[in-house]
Amino acid sequence: MSAAEQDLIQALSDEEIGEIEKEITHLNGRKSAAIDALKIVQKHRRYVSDESLQAVANLLGMSFAELDGIATFYNLIFRKPVGEKVILLCDSVSCWIMGGVDIREKIKSKLQIEMGETTPDDKYTLLPMSCLGDCDHAPAMIVGEDVYRDLTNERIDEIFDE
Numbered sequence: 126m127s128a129a130e131q132d133l134i135q136a137l138s139d140e141e142i143g144e145i146e147k148e149i150t151h152l153n154g155r156k157s158a159a160i161d162a163l164k165i166v167q168k169h170r171r172y173v174s175d176e177s178l179q180a181v182a183n184l185l186g187m188s189f190a191e192l193d194g195i196a197t198f199y200n201l202i203f204r205k206p207v208g209e210k211v212i213l214l215c216d217s218v219s220c221w222i223m224g225g226v227d228i229r230e231k232i233k234s235k236l237q238i239e240m241g242e243t244t245p246d247d248k249y250t251l252l253p254m255s256c257l258g259d260c261d262h263a264p265a266m267i268v269g270e271d272v273y274r275d276l277t278n279e280r281i282d283e284i285f286d287e
């Protein structure tokens with residue numbers, strides 16, 4: 126391994142490398158582990174920096190551009206720093222019809238941030254997301270790992286006051 130490759134590998138911890146290598150052994154070819162490898166990095170660091178992405182690309186035998194394309198296409202991989210919990214607020218038609226715009230304004234005012242921003246205490250990042258697949262319970266959002274459906278202004282107060 127070259128010195129440059131050694132440097133890049135520092136963008137991943139030994140634990141991350143171990144988890145990614147384990148994932149690779151379960152799959153057919155190193156490139157097949159691309160999304161899982163990015164998820165592993167995100168689990169440890171909340172997001173995937175350029176340096177970590179390059180290190181993962183090296184591990185998988187891919188180019189930066191190839192892996193970045195996958196990360197960009199898979200919109201649950203965050204390429205910029207995010208808060209402890211990411212709020213993915215549905216930004217598609219069923220949710221708009223069912224009052225999604227009001228819900229968006231309510232969350233923005235509750236957390237005092239705009240779309241794409243993180244609260245000053247680093248707790249929440251608010252991001253738009255295309256249809257979450259819960260249109261019959263619109264408006265909907267995901268906070269961290271939890272899905273919230275049939276949102277109302279009152280429900281938003283309850284969720285964030287919890």
Ligand code: FES
Nearest residue numbers: 215217220256259
């Ligand atoms: S449009 Fe919002 S969940 Fe489908």
